[in-house]
């Protein structure tokens with residue numbers, strides 16, 4: 001079965017060696033990888049460059065959130081690394097600063113709307129007065145206004161988002177689980193095939209693949225579900 005570039009495997013692993021071993025085990029089944037906060041302090045940015053030189057797609061999930069000047073300069077630095085995707089939190093000022101920082105580079109900026117591990121109770125506890133869906137939709141509008149390239153959302157919001165955004169706008173969904181799979185800390189989830197049907201342009205799958213006894217077999221099952 002051919003790899004599908006729309007499947008990003010989240011390399012949330014304890015070391016660069018573990019991440020490289022995972023990439024080796026997945027072999028030609030996976031061409032797109034997400035590097036997040038666990039690997040960033042251990043050389044994750046350089047590891048992303050190595051993956052790019054091997055022809056992989058690289059998504060830096062660094063979730064930037066700071067004052068405008070810092071976000072803009074950080075995004076400009078990250079754009080020099082040659083990755084494909086970068087996340088920032090979906091606040092209007094943060095997204096606009098990131099759009100300025102990526103300039104005309106090939107880096108695409110995604111706004112993280114509402115983390116897929118948060119349910120309504122968690123949002124109430126934080127003090128947000130909107131429902132998860134209302135908050136996501138408000139942030140989608142703000143992402144469009146800021147001129148960034150897409151958003152990260154739960155698959156459950158992808159269909160509604162698709163009705164509000166232009167065709168090329170990216171909707172990247174973590175919170176993807178196989179039918180009957182363990183949800184872990186994720187709350188707002190869907191299967192790979194349903195996430196795409198709902199309008200996701202890309203899906204992110206971590207532990208269902210990386211914690212499987214046979215990650216390559218697990219990735220194949222995800223690919224099959226994407227195609228079903």
Ligand code: C5P
Nearest residue numbers: 010036114115116152174204205206207
């Ligand atoms: O292991 P699992 O499939 O739950 O991994 C999901 C990945 O997507 C994690 O790396 C997590 O940080 C990331 N993510 C998320 N929800 C968001 C944005 C990113 O779960 N809204």
